Amino acid sequence: MTSTQTTIPTQAPGGAPGIDTGDPDLRPAYGLIAEFESPGEVLKAAEEVRKAGYRWWDCCTPFPVHGLDGAMGIKPTILPIMVFFAGMTGTIAAFILQAFTNASSLSIWALVWVTGYPYLISGKPMISMPAFIPVMFEVTILFSALTTVFGMFTMNGLPRLHHPLFNSDRFRKVTDDRFFVVIEARDPKYFRSRTEAFLESLGATAVEEVRDDDMTEEMD
């Protein structure tokens, strides 16, 4: 549990996994990462990076830091709206399922030809809304929950098997107790030495350049 307090020269990304032979500089730069030791420091740094006008940047933290969304200027996600519509879809789908299978004699094509079967149960109406509600409720929740999770991952661009940031050994501490500011090389304001000096001025304990194995993925 020792923490490196010194600044590692950025020309030496050595020690990163996957670099065994050859000149590491042959790979394009992904960006610079700056390490901070506390949530408070990364919060202040994030404010400064946003004020400096960077656009392709991020903070990586072991847990969500309170106030960082505001400091970074992240817009609220549209996830709740998606979930609402997914839930409504579930409600309607469950109603149609029940009305079709139990209260109609329609034939429809749903991968195979299927026909409804009107059941008359103890003289209840064919469309027995009160009896249909539990299933409508459950399907609403099911659709909403699936949309919540898969929508969140899709918008986050996950799952992915690799990311340039994982080339840095230092970055492994991001899931433990270190807080990082990442500025990507594709940012129009990115200029290696100037950005590096800027990050150091924010009080980073270390600034390191991260290389990208495959730039094609990020070209968009």
Place this chain on the structure above:
Amino acid sequence: MTTLPADGFGRERIVDNTSETPGERAPLVLNMDTFGEVTEKVARVAETPRTPIAWYIGFAGSLGLLGLLGFCILYLIFTGVGVWGLNTPVAWAYDITNFVFWVGIGHAGTLISAILFLFRQNWRTGVNRFAESMTIFAVMCAGIFPGIHVGRVWCVYWLFPLPNQMEMWPQFRSPLLWDVFAVSTYFTVSSLFWYTGMIPDLATLRDRAKGRIRQLAYGLFALGWRGSNRHWHRYERAYLLLAALSTPLVLSVHSVVSFDFATSQLPGWHTTIFPPYFVAGAVFSGFAMVVTLAVPAREVFGLKNLITLRHLDNMNKIVLVTGSMVGYAYAMEFFIAWYSGAIYEKFAFINRAFGQYWWAYAIMVSCNVITPQLFWFKAIRTSIPIMFFLSLVVNIGMWFERFVIIVTSLANDFLPSSWEFFTPTWVDIGTMLGAFGLFFTMFLLFCRFLPMIAIAEVKMIMPQADPHHGEHHDDHHAHEDEPSAAPTGDAP
């Protein structure tokens, strides 16, 4: 707060954080100053090559019972449901008792993860992963019983609205079908909740992994999580949405289970109190099971600073509250049976307490009504051996509650000539014990290979996680936080 003299690092060791001081928040993470210590403590359980000997003993026993479950199920399938002791009029017995028992156990996890999350109960972070896992394994156990009790197991897909050769559909006006939807939705949503919550911690294990296999395994399941705040933003929103969705869901599931009984015409089942009464009972038994599991787990894996006495104390309080609700429901059932003036209803309840199953009723009342009342006393709430024993008693009592509701009502219904006395066979008992084998096998595997405590969430509730921590030294936290403000790189 009880503290022990300073340890080797010059810090006071807090052992009891259960006292209530107005205006001050009791610490939920004890004797840990840095985020790294939390990571180390939890991750080491999944990483250590030296598995505790208690784990092997438990696992061997659980595997044995799991084998028994497999054998009993195969025997049942190859022979027929006649191998069970149930027969008309007691058409449901151990199978549905076990089903309701396990679904009930499965309620504590989602309650902790969803409802306590919405109520901003920070102490949930110490036990939520634990309880959520328990939920999933309990629902797995529950799912077995309706599946195998149908007789022709190979036709079990008729439960679902799938096109089949009969060109018929399930009957959606039946609570049994609502149950299919409720339980399968519950299983899906709680698994999603559990897994989503675990991703940042799986990433922690991935980043700490030494061997290639571990790196690959944890890496695959961590889905490439890198702690990006743009991701955390959506993640937190998703987590809140899941909590908001799971809250009505968890209440609906046991309500729907109770509809299986309440919508029938049988005296003793046909009562409107069933949905809330079942939900309270489910939470009651679920929390008792969390205590049953948490007490040995924190001991064996050395997690006493994260699952503190305060967590156990809080859970015992919930056991007390829900146990009182259950006791109230028992009394109210009797009152309504008398007040309704229905002779069958009246008979059903008098028969329940004094008839041929009086002993089951006596076990149920003494375990579920009297026992939890002991938790009024703080000395009992905070005594590890007593709470462990009482949690076992509550589990036994809640199993008997389901037995009493199901079997006594069926055995003596309207027509005395068709009354019956249900006796379980060895297959009944073997299947019941075997389900515990499945539950504990899954649970022990989880303890050994997955992050048992929500690492990222625990870090969030530490005072150090506040970005303004250490800025205001004049507030009431100052004295408590002072030693942790200095960076200590010496994890014990």
